[in-house]
Amino acid sequence: MVRGNLVGRLLLPGAGSLAVFGLLVGGGLLYASGGGTARDTLVTQMLVNAVLVIGLQIFIGNTGILSFGHMGFAAVAGYTFALLAIAPRFKERSVPDAPFGLADVQLGIAPAMVIAVAVTLALGLIVGLGLIRSGAKSGAIAATMITLALLFVVYEVARNYPDLTNGRVGLTFGPGNSLSDRTWIYVILFVAILSARLFRETETGRLAQAAREDDLAARAMGVNPTYPQLAALLLSVVVIAVGASLRTHVLGSMTPEFFFFGYTLLTLVMLIVGGRNGVTGAVLGVIVITAGNEFTRYLAGGDVSVPGLNWLLQEGLSDIFLGGAMLLFMILRPEGLLGDWEIDFPLRRLLRRLPLPGGAKRASPVPAAARPDPSRLSASEVTVLFGGFRALDGSSIEARADEIVGLIGPNGAGKTTLLNVVTGIVIPAEGRFSLGERVLTGEQPHVIARAGLARTFQNLRLFPALSVRENVSVAALVAARHRSDRVLPDPDELLVAAGLWEQRDRRARELDYGAARALELARAAAAAPAFLLLDEPTSGLGEAESAAMIDHVRATAAAIGAGVLVIDHDLHFITTICDRIYVLDQGRVIAEGTPAEVQADPAVQVAYLGASG
Amino acid sequence: MTEFVQQFVDGLGRGGIYALLALGLALIFGVMHLVNFAHGETITVPAYVAFGISLAVGGNWWLIVPAVIVAAVLVSVATEFVAFRWVRGSSDFTMLLTSFGVHFVVVAVFVMAVSPKAKNFEKPGWIFNTVRVGGVSFEIVDLVTIGVTLATLVLTVSILRKTLFGIAIRAAAEDFDAARLMGVRSNRVIRSAFALAGFLAGVAAVFWLMRTGEAEPGAGLVPLLKGVIAAIIGGLGSLTGAVLGGFALGLAEVYLRAWLPGNLAGLTEGAVFLLIALLFIVRPQGFVTVRRAERV
Amino acid sequence: MLGVERLTTRYGSITAIREVSLRVGAGEVVGLIGPNGAGKTTLLATVAGLLDPAAGRVELDGREVTGASPDRMLRRGVALVPERRRLFADLTVQENLLVAGITATGGERRERLGEVVELFPVLGQKWGAQAGYLSGGEAQQLAIARALMSNPRLILMDEPTLGLAPVLVDVVFELIGRLREQGRTLLVVEQNARRLLRAADRAYVLRTGSIVAEGAGDELLARPGLFEAYVGVGAGGEVPGA
Incomplete structure (x- = not known):
């Protein structure tokens, strides 16, 4: 190295x-x-x-x-x-x-x-x-x-x-x-x-x-x-x-x-x-x-x-x-x-062909599990106004670092807004959120990320002109400086686990869509967060890729010892991967529970499909 | 007090020119997100038109004024056709440099075709006349500038408010794709915005040239910069903001000049730019906020 | 009236819709449902000319219009009510309507303004108000009213009830019924799937960019397992009746 x-x-x-x-x-x-x-x-x-x-x-x-x-x-x-x-x-x-x-x-x-x-x-x-x-x-x-x-x-x-x-x-x-x-x-x-x-x-x-x-x-x-x-x-x-x-x-x-x-x-x-x-x-x-x-x-x-x-x-x-x-x-x-x-x-490419000391990277079992962070992510009574529109209306959620929590709801329910609030991109009008003991309301995005929340974006936001490896190493750099109290994941191993090792020197913008999604997840993981916040990780993926994403998210979260808060519209994905699910509708939490409970909840069916009567 | 009033009128006169340029820049920014540094060419080219006319038939301003305005409109539309059409939707970086490229090419053309040196033409005879109102003397050129500027702004605002064409431009400036869905033709609306911006700049050019009475390859640069600055002070994209920004800049310049001690008077321009730098540092988004949400 | 054949649209490397084919007959109300990210909005935007398809064709009354610009589609009688309405917030209600009538002649425009006010009395009361200050229900009515200004034969509606209170959802569906009575053809994308299926003659279910089911509205509604198919419980390919 x-x-x-x-x-x-x-x-x-x-x-x-x-x-x-x-x-x-x-x-x-x-x-x-x-x-x-x-x-x-x-x-x-x-x-x-x-x-x-x-x-x-x-x-x-x-x-x-x-x-x-x-x-x-x-x-x-x-x-x-x-x-x-x-x-x-x-x-x-x-x-x-x-x-x-x-x-x-x-x-x-x-x-x-x-x-x-x-x-x-x-x-x-x-x-x-x-x-x-x-x-x-x-x-x-x-x-x-x-x-x-x-x-x-x-x-x-x-x-x-x-x-x-x-x-x-x-x-x-x-x-x-x-x-x-x-x-x-x-x-x-x-x-x-x-x-x-x-x-x-x-x-x-x-x-x-x-x-x-x-x-x-x-x-x-x-x-x-x-x-x-x-x-x-x-x-x-x-x-x-x-x-x-x-x-x-x-x-x-x-x-x-x-x-x-x-x-x-x-x-x-x-x-x-x-x-x-x-x-x-x-x-x-x-x-x-x-x-x-x-x-x-x-x-x-x-x-x-x-x-x-x-x-x-x-x-x-x-x-x-x-x-x-x-x-x-x-x-x-x-x-x-x-x-x-x-x-x-x-020259660099030529050199890469030679075996590097330390041997070629194998798809080893993902890196040794870091100790799960005991802290919890909680947002309470968050309200967000866009003009007169209440995108979020007093929503509260909580997630532990040893669970995978889903956030579902129809279009416009306020899911992404909630994710934007907890990553500092949107400042809530009311309410607060915290990670463990630390209140993060109103902090800047980079401060929040360093505190341990790393996210992906609905519409993929990679660093297009940087190589696959550089995308991940940027996050790893920040982690090395600001999250050294944790076991830091090896960025190269994350790439191997994401199936991106062969493509490590390609530019991010040259990746096909599925690989780009995987890279965004690897990049977030390299930041060694306490929580991974994933905004529609399966959006745009086919059935098989979505199914593969389930294992991939689980393995990644386990490897870095992070909790997960995930938004997705694919209920199969969500119900399979999540321990608990919050259902949002019109800016409010209308249901919360295990996947089975939520699926059985009539209010959820109404939110998704409209009233049956 | 007398002095204050005089300076106020002077500031409004200058500010009016900036406001006209800034309004055009804001229109163009609205429809294609371009900060058009080639907008100054709508002064440079007319300057040579004025020079050409003076050379051919003498300084007949009855001829020069319409010619200058027509030339400005044509130049504005031509730059869109030749350059900006091809970078529509590109990054801000690319569009900014494209507009600089246009500026430099135009400068070079006049260096080649005419001369790198300034060419003078006759200013209108009444330019230095003053008129006394209640013990205060005003330069006529200031009063005319203010009057015509205000009339032009009122005309423009009513075009933008009352005509279908104007409403379409405003709609496109706010949400280009939604406007296309309503049947607004993108080429036409962008061309119209450039034409209207050119007209406004043409009026500004008339008064600018009356004051300077010279044509030089870089003639449009300084007024353009002031226009850009005014437009940004006004919150780039806000039409009202651009007009207010123009007048504010004009007044600030005049009062600054009056306030600086005599031996530093030569540094007024420098001080203005320094203030502007400070302004952008303190308030990069300008003073009129434009609703713009980034979806993530 | 509208024919879409094997239409594929991409954003960069993402294929948002893949070889989608559907037909909408004159006078029909056709629903398009499916989970988010299925490509419903992309499909409508491609038909309306806002996006260029990578492959496939769009036909209107048997004539190919693939890749036509939005204003040409509008002039041929196809209007889109976009998702999240996309009102011109700084323009007044009247100005929003005027822009939307830009393809009509002056006389027609005046006539339609009258019709629209009749259909949406609330807009008449807010004539001079800036659209940004309308309530959700008023805004949605304005969005639909804008589409009517070009007197379209085919109206594409993208999530017309998004963010509306239940009472207002009723208003929107009532309106869809009235537009059908006027003889207009509608292709509607809607979250409120049950409601839409009851209102529609036929419907298509879109999932991850492809059509996985189609049928008459009532029939789809009655199919067992629609909810699961719709939101993707159970692996792909097991969509009942597909």
């Missing part, structure tokens, strides 16, 4: 990073060897752009939050770096009145860069806390607007605070500054690629990706996306700040336009064309767009003449290329050329 982790998390991605780095630099050098300083400069710029694009990838790729503000961070870093690194004799002309005696400061490149990173990181922390406060999640428009506002704040300050920035004219390094030697760039680029690639495989990265795939499902598994997202932001800010310092240095000057809309477009297009969710994709995008951009510049440069098309071949063509690339990719291939594919994936 440890060794597998080391290989999977460190060595392979490390090798992959090296390969990606090699391709980028090799391609660049090959092009530059064609001769000319222009080519040389272009390659340098491409490498520096790659650093910034990777910085973007770390945040956007892992969190799914679209940021327009990262170039705002870049501008802050660029100005900080320039103010510190430019020789005083040049600053005397541009910013003689700079505050804090900045006009007289001169630092070397490395210290200036470190301070630029620190300053930007501080800003990143403030912005990050703000993003969290706004409830940022994948695709959230408020988060995008906050970052966009940041970009404009920085831009406006840069233009209108000439004492510090010399306004629109900007700051200039003296002559003789250009980097003749790319060693620094290589080192920074490689470290950037490596950290982005490794971050993808870290626990923090995984949790961020889970929230990107399905925020609600992640929270219901006990993931609090806040910290992973903040971590992704801060790491991306560091990379961006380093890249921005580098770019400022390479360009030899800094103006408000350097890191504004145009550059935001360039870097975003690079990120998106290759595939924003992967590091390899991001780097490929840099290469493709740099090449395309250069080609359109060449076309527009006046050296080419195509009869009838010369009106097209002029300045602005490369912007059309960029905007057009963004449009075309969004319409035709929004996931980019490579999606989230990494260059080391084939």
Whole structure:
């Protein structure tokens, strides 16, 4: 396990990073060897752009939050770096009145860069806390607007605070500054690629990706996306700040336009064309767009003449290329050329074929039974109002951790609402619920999940782009951190028991429906809950699969020592699997008892089929 | 007091422009869940139309005004036809970036076809005139903006309230599939929303261009951002909220400018954006809540 | 009037209905019952054009209409009263009805508004109220009234009594009777199976995406073991009379 982790998390991605780095630099050098300083400069710029694009990838790729503000961070870093690194004799002309005696400061490149990173990181922390406060999640428009506002704040300050920035004219390094030697760039680029690639495989990265795939499902598994997202932001800010310092240095000057809309477009297009969710994709995008951009510049440069098309071949063509690339990719291939594919994936697959130490996984008898949790789940007098509609009307239920309790009732009876209440998704108007001694009413979903309630969803909410194994390991990660007082189930064994071991490396979205249902159950079990809450586990399954689900739910619950609260419409399933059943109708509990008692209850027949009289 | 009143009128004048843009954005958001960052092109393209007309026949605003409005409607409908139709139902991320793509392409087209630099055209002659009412002097352009904006908003609201076409748009904005079940044609209702949004933006463009008197490739960006911000302040999707958000933003800008000390006046825009960032942090869902339930 | 042949509809990898075939004759009231998740709503939504089928065909008066959009189905005389009503909550009662009459000409629309108010006097009293503030019974009446605005020949009703108090359930069934008297054809999905079977000429029982039983309403009602078949007690395949 440890060794597998080391290989999977460190060595392979490390090798992959090296390969990606090699391709980028090799391609660049090959092009530059064609001769000319222009080519040389272009390659340098491409490498520096790659650093910034990777910085973007770390945040956007892992969190799914679209940021327009990262170039705002870049501008802050660029100005900080320039103010510190430019020789005083040049600053005397541009910013003689700079505050804090900045006009007289001169630092070397490395210290200036470190301070630029620190300053930007501080800003990143403030912005990050703000993003969290706004409830940022994948695709959230408020988060995008906050970052966009940041970009404009920085831009406006840069233009209108000439004492510090010399306004629109900007700051200039003296002559003789250009980097003749790319060693620094290589080192920074490689470290950037490596950290982005490794971050993808870290626990923090995984949790961020889970929230990107399905925020609600992640929270219901006990993931609090806040910290992973903040971590992704801060790491991306560091990379961006380093890249921005580098770019400022390479360009030899800094103006408000350097890191504004145009550059935001360039870097975003690079990120998106290759595939924003992967590091390899991001780097490929840099290469493709740099090449395309250069080609359109060449076309527009006046050296080419195509009869009838010369009106097209002029300045602005490369912007059309960029905007057009963004449009075309969004319409035709929004996931980019490579999606989230990494260059080391084939290696990993190859390695999987070799027998791993510890032997292949067998469908062993399910893991040793954990001690049943003595606590009980109880909800009392829960009322939920949707507008004027009473979805739940003073319902009370109770379940012990050593039993399987069913919740049935006609459509609209309030079953799922009750499950949503006890998982913190819906806040009840009245009533309370508790697990053991702990009252959980009003707690957030991830707090409730960590307290020991894990659920599945009526309409399957897996993390579609994550692999089968990653889906389960996300829950296991949370369990390892927050439920260590219990015997934790081995996620791999859960996969074996669910019959998913062979498919462990497939993406969840590629599974057929029955397998997806099984995976959702395995994921919930991996959270080591005191109770499994299952919302229609047989919905959409055929007769045979439903029948198999009975044993599967039982075995899983027994293996992890959890109680079960299950909603289902298949009465055969419910009556076979449950020790006790509650019947809900119009938001109220109308009957409770063993399956036989409930079935015999005339009130239940009326609720299901209508009055017989 | 006099100053306060003047600023109030100034704020309403600006706010009216934002309100018109925000209302259009909210309409589009309602029918297809798109935050349309290409909505600014309904100002950029008309700006060049105005420039073209001034170049050809001089700054005749009797000609420019209808041309600007027609151009805005056409641009809005065209963006739907060329780009947004193909990403209908995609993720928010994809739609957002699509609209940015449209924006960048339009900018590039004008950079290529005209010039990256701003082109000026003649502002209407009465633009700087003021009128005194009870000791307070108002700029005529503000008063006209407020008047026409209010008239346009009243007209739009009555279209949305009274005509079958408007009711269908509102129905579709609330529940698109249910509207289709009632016989509302999806293509038609989305196109109508874009057309109406384009018309509103056209009116906004008229007053924006009267003030700036210039056409540049990125002309629509700043008003667009203000419109988006106003629409989000108003709770994105709420039509009333969008209008209120627009006026609130206009007033906030004017009073902020007046309140900032002189040496920092250049930072007004920066301060406005800072405030906006804070606003989204504190209240990401805006100030008018829209009923929207997620089924799990 | 309506013919559905081997219709299959999928959501991603889920097959919600599998090769379902059924017929509804002109003037008939046909019931569709079955446990939740059986695919009843999917079937109606596919017929109404809201979902595209993966296979099979839908015919209306012998003409194929498979995959037609909802507005085209409506123009051909098929209206769906959707599950949970899907009223436009911010629109007034009148506006809800007007939108629903969008396929009619102005004159027809006015005429139908009059008819609808006659049929549902309570809606006339709430004319200017926002639909979101109606009570459950009023809301359901509005939902059905909306469907009538296009003067459909075939009405598909999805759970019309969902969440209604027993008294209001009576109102809905009374209404179904009246619509039948008007010569309209109805295909009704309903939880209240006994009640529906008594009201329907014929009915189909749907279970896990397939039709497992069909027959005249009374006959199905009289079959022993219907309750068990319906809710799935006893393993599959043992459905009596299937």
